[in-house]
Amino acid sequence: MMAADDKRLRARKTPRQARAEITRRRILDAAAHVFAEHGYAAGTTNRIAERAGISIGSLYQYYPGKDAILAELIGGHLDRGIVSRQMWADAPSAPLTDVLRGYVRQAVDNHRDDPQLLRVFLEHAPQWADIAPRIAEFHQTEIEGVREALDHHPEVHVADTATAAQLVVTTVELVVHWVSAGAEVTPSALENELVAMLGRYLAGADAPAPPVNG
Structure with a gap:
């Protein structure tokens, strides 16, 4: 390192x-x-x-x-993800499905780089002491913002919002990275399924399915 x-x-x-x-x-x-x-x-x-x-x-x-x-390219990639923090700050005033869809879509858009380039990012970023703390700080800040939003959103019914926030951020991050790095799933299908899965989890098992975005 x-x-x-x-x-x-x-x-x-x-x-x-x-x-x-x-x-x-x-x-x-x-x-x-x-x-x-x-x-x-x-x-x-x-x-x-x-x-x-x-x-x-x-x-x-x-x-x-x-x-x-490469370090500067990775830094720019992280900077483009900052938009989601404001999105979660405004979350309690919008329907949960809309918030999740906007979050997932923003994550997908931030990973529209060439899949091969994303693989290079994933392989090398965690190895560098200069970059790893920045990734960890970004991840933790995002989790804290999501937890704050979950604590105040009227549609959220999970008991442990701290764990829920980590699951939401990590799930979106890992799945979007995986798909963007070459999995054969269209962005719209990925968006719809992630929104449906996370929405039902956060709102409870009996929550209605979110509308599909064509």
């Missing part, structure tokens, strides 16, 4: 001008394609630079190597 202050996981240059930001974005986009196509081991900085249309020297001005590039 790499040390928490390992410079191999940190960008060398923070863009201050629009042109530099465009170059940084080109490197990240190129790396996403290269890692998805070739895997992490064969996804060399030379391939990334070639795909981005820049020299290898220019790439190294921004990143010390592909570890730092």
Whole structure:
């Protein structure tokens, strides 16, 4: 495991001008394609630079190597999941089915990256001391937000909302990762089944089935 202050996981240059930001974005986009196509081991900085249309020297001005590039891609992936926190904060004022559908849909949309790239994320993110605490913090914050919403939602009838919140977050996270990484399930089918399963669990076994979203 790499040390928490390992410079191999940190960008060398923070863009201050629009042109530099465009170059940084080109490197990240190129790396996403290269890692998805070739895997992490064969996804060399030379391939990334070639795909981005820049020299290898220019790439190294921004990143010390592909570890730092992947770390930034993973960080961006986590940042896109922050939307769900506000969604749960507003949950008690909306029907439970609508809240669950919005949460699942947002999770699915956040995992529409190439399945091969998601596999690279899953394989490497937990191994890095710099990234693992951020993943754990994001996960715990989301669980706390869900529990707060469950405690105050009139349709929720589970007795142990702390455990229920962990089950909701972990179930959606693991199932969406699994499906996005290559399982043959359509996004709409995944959404409908997850909403139905979680809705019945949270509202009680006798709860009516949620409407299917076509």
